[in-house]
Amino acid sequence: MPEVCIGFEVHQPFRLNRHFSPDPKKKEKDLGTLYFDELNREVLERVSEKCYLPATQIILEKMDEGFHCAFSFSGTLIEQLEKWQPDVLSLFDQVARHRNSELLGQTYYHSIAGCFGDKSEFIEQARLHTDLMYDLFRIRPTVFENTEFTFNNQIASCVKGMGYAGAFTEGVDRVLDWRSPHHVYTCNDMPVLLRDIQLSDDIAFRFGNQGWDKYPLTADTYADWLSGTTGDLVNIFIDYETFGEHFWKETGILNFLSYLPLELEQRGVRTILPTEALENYQPVGAIDVRETISWADIEKDASAWMGNERQHTAYSAIQKAAAFAKDKAIWRYLQTSDHFYYMASKYGTCGEVHNYFSHHEAEDAFRTYMAILADFENRNIRFMKNKRSAKTLRTLTPEEAFHFASPFGYVGYAAYSLDQFCDLLRVVPADSIAYHQERGDIAHWIEHTLHDQKLAEDVIGRTDRQDLITPINERRELLWSHLK
Template identity: 35%
Template sequence: CDLMNEHFSVTPTTFAHTDYPITPATARALTGAGIRAAIIEGSEGAGAERDPNYTYTYRGLPVLVTHCDLSDDIAVRFPWREWDRWPLMADRYAGWVAASPGDCITLFLDYRIFGDAIDPATGILEFLRALPSALAAEGVTAVHPSDAARATPHGEIGKTTAPPGPQGCQRTILQQSALEALEQAGGLVTDPGVWRCLLDTDHIRRMAMRSVSCGRPLHAVSHQTTYDYFTSFMRILSDAEERSSAGTRSPKSALALRCVPPEKAFSFSSHERPVGYAAHSLQELASMLEFVPDDVIRYHVEREDFSRWIDQVIGDGKLAGKIRSVSDRIRLQSTIQKRIGKLWKRLS
């Protein structure tokens, strides 16, 4: 909020929280910053208990739910000539909005659709110019989200759970690794400017093979493109953690807890072939040991791969010595997790 006021002389009143579920900590931070309403993704509120045509509250914070169908009529379906409603005209669309039951309709559209993702030749700009008067003709009043949030809430949003991935889509293994690394990095990266850049949710979106819409244009990319982006992101994150370690209470502990770039990650394999996933930190290694097949664990224990990686890459010779002869999955995982806890205590 302070940055927006500093650069644009405007204090924001609504926060778009469309990639991850709202948590109590998020609600407290937003309310404390003077935010009057949050917009969440429609896919988070699937079901009659979270109808997108109403307002809600979460821990006292007013919440609006994006109407994905109506948003995607513009962001996704507008240019499709194969669509049975094509061409979409402003008066028809305004009629759909007016016919929708409830207290309000929240349309949260990606700014890029305005003549960028959707070519101006499709008529998108003319449609948008005609929309306000078409809505007014149907008796629909356009208001700011913070004003809509003043309506009597339809109910309280209870405990929310994280969707499979950003935007409610199936999270890829690359996104999972990046998100786990980010979760740990919060206590390791000391440069606030770098940290803000790393937290941009667009990084996680670009590690998906195909985007989910809900007000955004669809796009598909190659696996190589997503992997290259993931690799660059993890290298930057690892470098930021390494640079920050010198300013911590225990530089050696910080280095042991950091994530490593993909070329130094621990790649799980069996006697036959690689299994397709890798650990980029001690924490991710401990987490993956919960589901790694027994034959894969035996393969790496026999070759002393775990202890070698922890010693030579992570740089924790003490932990490497403790787990060198450990073959039991539970004991292996608990030993690593206990060590992680001790390393964090040295930093606190």
């Protein structure tokens, strides 16, 4: 009979302002209200009433009786609780300090920084998070769970290098092959705990599904499943908001949470903390995670955040925005994974889940994101070493972007910066390049939008693709050198 390690992800993002409009009169101290939506407070208050308060009171009572579980609090959630729900934060303080709980490390901003090629920002956000946990609760986490369980070999090495004893990630079949997730493994010599996908999602996604053949799921049935599972340990990890917010109280979810610890105890199933799991069980093998995995969607990869052209544009732009980030906090709020999740263009069940969590249509989410990022960079140009180069390299608003077309209309590509324009020149149809060059569109855009007259003059009359790419590529490299 295995032991059970249960963890909860507790996170709220600072959602972007759906009605954002640039306002030069707004000062730096007002950017929070300009960039972020007043909906954030409304959502937090609703989730606190329906989930955080009742579920945490249940958890505290059960921990007093011997139940063990782990929590991962994002820094953005903590900031919101400090501002709008101090009573909930007080309850979480009791949880954090309880002898039968464990706090996990993550990125402070619940960000996609772990996927960046340069891991320095990822490391810094992990440090900011552990400092926050210590400042609030006098605890420094020793086990890590990256944003939405995003994980690969490089992240494993990075987490190990930061001194963590181990990390959680998804028990993906293509990584495990024939093996069971119910053991400890290693990745690049770092111990990893693998989430049981089916048993976790039986609660997180299927609990309220009346069409499910196991509906209604009761605590005694679920405890039977766990007690009948083979292996060393079963890792159950779910969003905390499952209890009362994703599934309302009326579904019986809070009763399920209340009765589960007793049902496990009656069957002799022991709940343990992640640190205990790593201490009690030796790794039985290694996993090789060359391509990023996560707990999101059917694909279990990074496509929830980087699966379409919009998301790739935003993902590239936020990394380059580091050069403009006088205010590191705003730049980091814009790295929160939720912003990219809202831009997804998935269908079927995955699309329904994305739509449930999003306060924006995908295209609107993208346009809002790019408009806010462009405004943020533009505000910081005046502080930069070379303002002229920065102005040419900045992220553009949707209205300023270069939209590639042909005589027959838009061809599906848009450049939100000089960098992206140069990259897209390699893939856009040749007739689109010819069309714009005949009209003088490219030189006009470079001169009047990017404010680079020299480059505008250089591209006039160049109709060959490579002949056009060469001077633009050389120019952008020179301009970036001015910002270092």
